Amino acid sequence: DAGITQSPRYKITETGRQVTLMCHQTWSHSYMFWYRQDLGHGLRLIYYSAAADITDKGEVPDGYVVSRSKTENFPLTLESATRSQTSVYFCASTEGVLAFFGQGTRLTVV
Amino acid sequence: DQQVKQNSPSLSVQEGRISILNCDYTNSMFDYFLWYKKYPAEGPTFLISISSIKDKNEDGRFTVFLNKSAKHLSLHIVPSQPGDSAVYFCAASATGGGADGLTFGKGTHLIIQP
Numbered sequence: 001d002a003g004i005t006q007s008p009r010y011k012i013t014e015t016g017r018q019v020t021l022m023c024h025q026t027w028s029h030s031y032m033f034w035y036r037q038d039l040g041h042g043l044r045l046i047y048y049s050a051a052a053d054i055t056d057k058g059e060v061p062d063g064y065v066v067s068r069s070k071t072e073n074f075p076l077t078l079e080s081a082t083r084s085q086t087s088v089y090f091c092a093s094t095e096g097v098l099a100f101f102g103q104g105t106r107l108t109v110v
Numbered sequence: 111d112q113q114v115k116q117n118s119p120s121l122s123v124q125e126g127r128i129s130i131l132n133c134d135y136t137n138s139m140f141d142y143f144l145w146y147k148k149y150p151a152e153g154p155t156f157l158i159s160i161s162s163i164k165d166k167n168e169d170g171r172f173t174v175f176l177n178k179s180a181k182h183l184s185l186h187i188v189p190s191q192p193g194d195s196a197v198y199f200c201a202a203s204a205t206g207g208g209a210d211g212l213t214f215g216k217g218t219h220l221i222i223q224p
């Protein structure tokens with residue numbers, strides 16, 4: 001199916017562990033984004049990528065690392081998870097100004 | 111500093127009546143505005159948009175109004191239906207796409223009462 005998919009949908013991890021959230025799109029959109037959604041904060045941009053091997057920080061990048069070796073994939077890694085990174089994470093790709101979102105990954109750090 | 115503001119965290123409206131969701135912005139460089147709808151456990155989905163060269167855009171039951179001088183936009187839903195119960199995010203773009211992506215408001219939870 002065409003679209004943007006995230007995996008896993010749900011993840012529980014321990015403080016200090018490394019965890020990677022996956023994002024895959026089938027459209028070959030150039031731009032991809034990672035947002036986190038928290039109560040009272042809405043959607044905040046973590047990192048974005050303009051193309052393969054080009055990434056840049058968003059509003060809340062601390063504690064996160066991204067890579068983009070292929071156009072279709074944009075994984076987000078928490079190098080050492082903290083409780084404050086408990087959130088719902090959304091990956092998106094854009095066509096012009098229109099963003100298409102994945103289903104989200106609910107991450108709980110205990 | 112929040113550039114896109116949705117000051118009502120929640121809104122309750124009776125089925126069949128009009129729902130009006132408001133959004134204010136501070137960045138004069140924003141030139142395109144979008145509304146996204148989000149159901150629980152799903153990603154946001156695009157609803158309707160408006161360019162800064164227009165002051166109104168209509169799509170079925172949904173109409174977005176833009177007042178550039180007041181830096182204000184609103185989403186009208188008429189008539190409201192139970193399936194409209196969701197969180198609505200206002201978003202803005204200053205780059206014509208790409209680059210910094212979209213700047214989102216905090217969202218308004220719309221509840222349609224039967």
